[in-house]
Structure formats: C-alpha cells, structure tokens
Amino acid sequence: DTGVSQNPRHKITKRGQNVTFRCDPISEHNRLYWYRQTLGQGPEFLTYFQNEAQLEKSRLLSDRFSAERPKGSFSTLEIQRTEQGDSAMYLCASSFVGTGLKLPQTYEQYFGPGTRLTVT
Amino acid sequence: AQSVAQPEDQVNVAEGNPLTVKCTYSVSGNPYLFWYVQYPNRGLQFLLKYITGDNLVKGSYGFEAEFNKSQTSFHLKKPSALVSDSALYFCAALTGGFKTIFGAGTRLFVKA
Numbered sequence: 001d002t003g004v005s006q007n008p009r010h011k012i013t014k015r016g017q018n019v020t021f022r023c024d025p026i027s028e029h030n031r032l033y034w035y036r037q038t039l040g041q042g043p044e045f046l047t048y049f050q051n052e053a054q055l056e057k058s059r060l061l062s063d064r065f066s067a068e069r070p071k072g073s074f075s076t077l078e079i080q081r082t083e084q085g086d087s088a089m090y091l092c093a094s095s096f097v098g099t100g101l102k103l104p105q106t107y108e109q110y111f112g113p114g115t116r117l118t119v120t
Numbered sequence: 121a122q123s124v125a126q127p128e129d130q131v132n133v134a135e136g137n138p139l140t141v142k143c144t145y146s147v148s149g150n151p152y153l154f155w156y157v158q159y160p161n162r163g164l165q166f167l168l169k170y171i172t173g174d175n176l177v178k179g180s181y182g183f184e185a186e187f188n189k190s191q192t193s194f195h196l197k198k199p200s201a202l203v204s205d206s207a208l209y210f211c212a213a214l215t216g217g218f219k220t221i222f223g224a225g226t227r228l229f230v231k232a
Binding site for chain 1: 222
C-alpha cells in the first residue's frame with residue numbers, strides 16, 4: 001500500500017467555477033476525513049466518513065461543499081461556485097477504528113499530500 | 121468551545137540541545153492526543169499518540185511526549201535536536217470518537 005493519494009495536487013480555477021478533488025485512502029481504512037488548511041493554521045475539520053456514510057459535516061462548511069464516498073472506497077470533495085476565500089490546501093486522511101481483527105485500531109490519521117486550490 | 125493551543129509560533133534550538141514544543145488542550149472527556157509533523161511540500165505525518173496508560177509516550181524519530189491531565193498539557197520533547205527535525209509540528213485532540221481538533225502549529229528551527 002502506498003498510502004493516501006490525492007488528485008489533483010494543484011488546481012487553479014476562476015471564481016464561480018466548480019471543482020472536484022479525489023482522495024484514495026489506505027485500503028481497508030474505514031474512516032476518511034477531509035480538512036482545509038490555510039497558511040499559518042492547523043487543519044480545519046470539514047467532514048468525515050465511516051465507510052460510505054457521511055457522519056458529520058462541519059457547520060463552517062457552506063452548502064457549496066459536498067463530499068461523497070461511494071462504496072466506502074475513494075472519496076470526492078466538490079466545491080460549487082468557487083470563491084476566492086476557498087483558496088486553501090485541502091487535505092484528506094484515513095484511519096481504521098473498529099473491532100476487526102485484520103488491522104489494529106489506529107486512531108491516528110494518515111494524510112495525503114493535499115490538493116492546493118487557488119481561486120482567481 | 122473545544123480547542124487545542126500551541127502557545128509558541130516558533131521554537132528555536134541549537135542542534136544537540138533538548139527541545140520542547142508545548143501543547144495544551146481544552147476538550148471534554150478524555151481525549152486521545154496526537155502529534156503530527158509537516159515537512160515542506162509533504163503531507164502531515166503521525167509522530168506519536170496518547171490513548172491511555174503511561175503518561176510518557178514514545179514515538180518516531182526519538183520524539184516523546186508527556187501527558188499531564190491536571191495541566192491539560194501534552195508537550196512534545198526530544199533529548200537531542202537534529203537539524204533535520206526542523207519542521208512544522210501540530211498537536212491534535214480526537215474528541216467524540218471521530219473529530220480531530222488541531223492546534224495552529226509550531227515551527228521548529230534547529231540551528232547547526
């Protein structure tokens with residue numbers, strides 16, 4: 001397993017356009033998280049999946065943001081009608097928490113390299 | 121509101137000297153605590169965690185952290201700093217079983 005991957009690594013878009021990012025977690029990790037990180041700040045929680053179910057979404061997240069994790073594998077994060085304030089690094093992370101015997105519970109998260117979004 | 125505080129934006133230390141990066145938390149219940157490191161142009165990497173048990177936990181690259189419940193702190197330490205330790209360090213708390221709250225980060229500079 002090569003870890004968490006994210007695509008694209010960089011995205012430049014014009015204000016008002018829609019963008020979609022993809023995250024491929026570590027296989028067999030049942031939890032997947034999306035964060036946003038701006039310069040000088042720690043990652044800010046956006047949303048979280050347990051398998052394919054989206055269990056929590058930050059109140060800070062506007063309705064322009066939507067995330068999916070079909071079949072509990074990869075996930076996509078879409079931002080509609082982008083604004084300049086959306087410019088940030090978008091991070092994906094995965095972990096395993098459960099009672100399965102195949103993997104120890106990790107609780108710690110394994111992060112991808114991030115997608116840097118610039119809205120012009 | 122629940123929060124994680126890293127009171128120092130930057131820590132400077134000479135190579136070979138001990139280092140401490142401070143972290144305090146304000147969360148309900150018994151949080152799980154973590155330290156992550158971020159090198160330039162790379163994703164966050166897990167360093168160590170406190171779940172339960174011994175208050176002193178050891179992690180990657182010779183780092184350790186001490187959990188202090190009465191002071192609600194989880195300071196990161198290393199006995200002898202290396203230039204290669206220079207990076208951005210984040211303290212984090214896992215609350216309510218799933219949501220992780222991160223501190224703002226502390227930039228560590230180790231001078232040769």
